[in-house]
Amino acid sequence: MSQNVVVIGGGPAGIEASRRLRDLGYTPILVEKQPVLGGHLARWDRLFPDGVEARTVLGPMLQDLDGIKYFTDTEISSINRLKDTWVVMLSNGLSAQVRAILLTTGFDLFKAEKKEEYGYGIYERVITNADLEDWFKAGAAPQFDHVHTIGFVHCVGSRDEKAGNRQCSKVCCVTAVKQACEFKEKYPDVTVYCFYMDLRMFGRKFEDLYLKAQKDYGIRFVRGRVSEVSEDLDGHLFVKAEDTLFGKPMKIKMDLLVLMAGMAPAAGTSDLARMTNISVGDDGFFVPSSIVDAPCSSSREGIFFAGTATGPKTIPETLSEAAAAAMAIDRYLKTPAKR
Amino acid sequence: MIDFGYGLTPSATLKIENVQNPLFEELHRREPDVAKCIACGSCTASCSAGVFTEMSLRRVILSLQRGREKETLPMLRHCMLCGKCLLVCPRGINTRHLILSIGKVYGPDGLKEEADR
Ligand SMILES: Cc1cc2nc3c(=O)[nH]c(=O)nc-3n(C[C@H](O)[C@H](O)[C@H](O)COP(=O)(O)OP(=O)(O)OC[C@H]3O[C@@H](n4cnc5c(N)ncnc54)[C@H](O)[C@@H]3O)c2cc1C
Ligand code: SF4
Ligand code: SF4
Ligand code: SF4
Numbered sequence: 016m017s018q019n020v021v022v023i024g025g026g027p028a029g030i031e032a033s034r035r036l037r038d039l040g041y042t043p044i045l046v047e048k049q050p051v052l053g054g055h056l057a058r059w060d061r062l063f064p065d066g067v068e069a070r071t072v073l074g075p076m077l078q079d080l081d082g083i084k085y086f087t088d089t090e091i092s093s094i095n096r097l098k099d100t101w102v103v104m105l106s107n108g109l110s111a112q113v114r115a116i117l118l119t120t121g122f123d124l125f126k127a128e129k130k131e132e133y134g135y136g137i138y139e140r141v142i143t144n145a146d147l148e149d150w151f152k153a154g155a156a157p158q159f160d161h162v163h164t165i166g167f168v169h170c171v172g173s174r175d176e177k178a179g180n181r182q183c184s185k186v187c188c189v190t191a192v193k194q195a196c197e198f199k200e201k202y203p204d205v206t207v208y209c210f211y212m213d214l215r216m217f218g219r220k221f222e223d224l225y226l227k228a229q230k231d232y233g234i235r236f237v238r239g240r241v242s243e244v245s246e247d248l249d250g251h252l253f254v255k256a257e258d259t260l261f262g263k264p265m266k267i268k269m270d271l272l273v274l275m276a277g278m279a280p281a282a283g284t285s286d287l288a289r290m291t292n293i294s295v296g297d298d299g300f301f302v303p304s305s306i307v308d309a310p311c312s313s314s315r316e317g318i319f320f321a322g323t324a325t326g327p328k329t330i331p332e333t334l335s336e337a338a339a340a341a342m343a344i345d346r347y348l349k350t351p352a353k354r
Numbered sequence: 355m356i357d358f359g360y361g362l363t364p365s366a367t368l369k370i371e372n373v374q375n376p377l378f379e380e381l382h383r384r385e386p387d388v389a390k391c392i393a394c395g396s397c398t399a400s401c402s403a404g405v406f407t408e409m410s411l412r413r414v415i416l417s418l419q420r421g422r423e424k425e426t427l428p429m430l431r432h433c434m435l436c437g438k439c440l441l442v443c444p445r446g447i448n449t450r451h452l453i454l455s456i457g458k459v460y461g462p463d464g465l466k467e468e469a470d471r
Contacts, residue, residue, distance in 0.1 A: 132441075132442065170444070174392075174444060175444045176444060176445055176446030177443075177444065177446060212392060212394045212444075213392075238395075239394065239395040239396075239399065240394035240395060240396045240399075240444065241396075241399075242395075242396040242397075242399035242400040242442045243399075243400055243442070255399045255400060256395065256396075256399045257395025257396070257398040257399040257410070257412065258395075259393055259394070259395040259398075259412060262410065262413065264395075264398050264399045264401070264404050264405070264410075265399075
């Protein structure tokens with residue numbers, strides 16, 4: 016009988032690692048707390064930088080789950096060390112005794128309502144990047160029909176000591192530019208602003224997308240962080256920022272504001288860390304044993320990571336890390352257990 | 355010397371390598387957070403004084419870092435110490451405290467316009 020490996024979190028990282036482990040001859044037990052597999056990828060419409068449809072990435076992954084035992088709507092009740100194994104109890108009453116556990120619990124979208132000065136949850140016309148993906152996915156959105164001016168606010172709940180998230184979430188600059196272009200494509204007459212502090216277009220073809228946004232779509236980039244948002248009686252938004260390159264404060268009337276909510280640690284991170292006796296960083300994400308050359312190993316034997324559970328990453332980065340984690344687990348399991 | 359008929363005009367470039375700045379060093383010692391500013395402009399955008407005056411804390415901080423404080427410090431006289439900037443700074447700088455420290459380090463004269471000194 017093939018050896019079991021427990022994989023916690025059924026997003027891109029967990030699914031991809033499970034497929035790889037299966038291909039290496041193991042039986043992955045994939046545990047997902049939500050009713051469906053797919054993680055955040057299941058919520059996105061089109062992906063940066065080329066606009067590939069998210070379902071064309073996730074679909075084939077979900078078609079290829081033979082040999083993987085997966086449980087949705089299921090959480091981890093407890094994890095205990097027993098000699099050189101881990102005993103994992105699931106909320107559905109099942110349990111597994113394994114030598115290796117892979118943590119692929121991903122991230123939580125930053126709760127934008129925490130930044131009260133931006134008015135998410137207070138003003139109807141303030142939405143998040145994830146809400147906009149929902150709307151793109153749904154196709155028609157009557158809310159957009161009378162929109163003249165729309166703004167994208169970068170770094171919402173990222174790079175923000177007050178919000179308790181100091182890190183850069185990495186994917187939101189390019190997501191903002193992607194969404195700005197998509198919006199302009201659907202509604203060419205709309206004026207689109209991006210309010211940024213730094214534009215982090217780090218990946219291949221990201222800079223091209225930025226160039227296209229400027230040249231072909233006429234997106235107006237303003238270097239200044241939005242400081243506050245208010246609403247008038249007609250429901251228009253007034254957005255305050257400083258145009259730091261010009262050196263003057265400004266107040267712009269908008270019909271819609273999209274907050275680029277960043278990546279925060281997944282809610283269960285600290286519970287799982289406590290159960291397995293591993294550490295989380297001061298940013299709240301799991302800490303790998305080396306951020307340079309051992310991103311998938313933890314400080315404890317038999318506990319591994321992949322994907323955004325150890326910090327913001329793109330999908331291709333997440334998928335390669337999932338493959339690397341499967342290799343690391345395979346190597347570990349082929350080494351005889353120390354007594 | 356041959357007179358070519360040109361006067362000497364001061365260079366328009368920023369001589370950052372020449373910045374010798376004991377006052378800024380002193381400010382940095384008292385208020386290490388002054389170096390954390392990322393020039394996002396949130397303070398300026400939310401500033402109660404900024405609507406009617408030139409007040410921009412972002413510009414003040416930058417000019418201090420560049421040793422060109424004379425160009426912006428007089429702005430601080432418009433500051434009402436209301437602390438709104440403190441609420442919005444993403445780097446968590448205690449801007450109100452910083453403004454008070456700037457006043458202490460650069461002294462009352464530092465905040466005056468050139469002509470009034
Ligand atoms: C607005 C936005 C747009 C993006 N667009 C793109 C894009 O266009 N292209 C791109 O490359 N990247 C994009 N990304 C990044 C992409 O979403 C991530 O790289 C990817 O989702 C990471 O996969 P993951 O498996 O690590 O985490 P997740 O997708 O977060 O999946 C984690 C899974 O684990 C589950 N889980 C969490 N905790 C537990 C627990 N305790 N027990 C059981 N299950 C648990 C969750 O329910 C979830 O299903 C975007 C991100 C954001 C925020
Ligand atoms: S990627 Fe861009 S928007 Fe996102 S946190 Fe980093 S700088 Fe801000
Ligand atoms: S404390 Fe001074 S600089 Fe800050 S917002 Fe108030 S008036 Fe402006
Ligand atoms: S809000 Fe803070 S970081 Fe931003 S410009 Fe002002 S002092 Fe600098």
